[in-house]
Amino acid sequence: MGIIVINFKAYKEGSGKKALELAKIVEEISSKVDDYIAIAPNFLDMSEIMKAVDVDVYAQHVDAIEYGSHTGRIVPEMLKDIGLKGSLINHSERRLKLADIDFVIEKFRNLGLTSIVCTNNVATTAAAAALGPDFVAIEPPELIGSGIPVSKADPEIVRNSVEAVKKVNSNVKVLCGAGISKHEDYVTALDLGTEGVLLASGIVKAKDPRFALEELVGLK
Numbered sequence: 755m756g757i758i759v760i761n762f763k764a765y766k767e768g769s770g771k772k773a774l775e776l777a778k779i780v781e782e783i784s785s786k787v788d789d790y791i792a793i794a795p796n797f798l799d800m801s802e803i804m805k806a807v808d809v810d811v812y813a814q815h816v817d818a819i820e821y822g823s824h825t826g827r828i829v830p831e832m833l834k835d836i837g838l839k840g841s842l843i844n845h846s847e848r849r850l851k852l853a854d855i856d857f858v859i860e861k862f863r864n865l866g867l868t869s870i871v872c873t874n875n876v877a878t879t880a881a882a883a884a885l886g887p888d889f890v891a892i893e894p895p896e897l898i899g900s901g902i903p904v905s906k907a908d909p910e911i912v913r914n915s916v917e918a919v920k921k922v923n924s925n926v927k928v929l930c931g932a933g934i935s936k937h938e939d940y941v942t943a944l945d946l947g948t949e950g951v952l953l954a955s956g957i958v959k960a961k962d963p964r965f966a967l968e969e970l971v972g973l974k
């Protein structure tokens with residue numbers, strides 16, 4: 755069916771042992787459905803997850819820098835070296851400058867990493883698409899973590915983003931995110947022309963993440 759990227763953010767429920775448990779749930783449910791389900795845990799949990807689980811792992815952020823004298827930063831090559839699939843770029847909780855987004859997309863292209871550029875409206879979606887990433891993920895910031903699904907609350911922003919991307923660069927795939935948690939939200943996102951969803955709290959903070967993910971993919 756579609757693509758589901760689960761961002762663990764810095765949620766306590768998605769850190770440490772819980773991150774590994776959640777990654778195992780994702781692996782198990784992935785094997786039962788046609789949907790592509792990937793995860794973006796925090797950097798500290800990645801190595802253990804990648805040793806234990808066969809699921810594509812993305813970073814939540816990467817810095818637009820070369821190796822060198824930087825402190826507390828992540829260089830794109832480091833993601834490749836530890837075996838990540840790609841990264842979220844310019845998440846609304848970790849914005850980058852346009853020139854930095856361009857730098858990271860270009861680096862990723864050369865490294866064979868997958869770029870998912872987050873955007874907040876139709877205009878920034880079109881701007882991001884012009885840079886040629888693999889994906890843009892349209893996420894109205896006011897709906898993030900709200901439990902109100904963008905695909906139902908603001909279908910126009912999703913539809914218009916898909917249209918804008920088609921005009922600018924039809925090779926770029928579109929995801930949408932913010933408030934997605936139910937199967938219906940996901941299906942609606944696909945019906946609006948996206949390839950899938952980027953989500954976090956609906957799964958990571960769910961009382962029963964396994965049930966929540968099963969519901970999302972339509973197994974419940």
Ligand SMILES: O=C[C@H](O)COP(=O)(O)O
Nearest residue numbers: 761899932933953954955
């Ligand atoms: O990266 C994920 C998005 O910010 C959506 O978050 P949310 O599913 O908690 O609304």
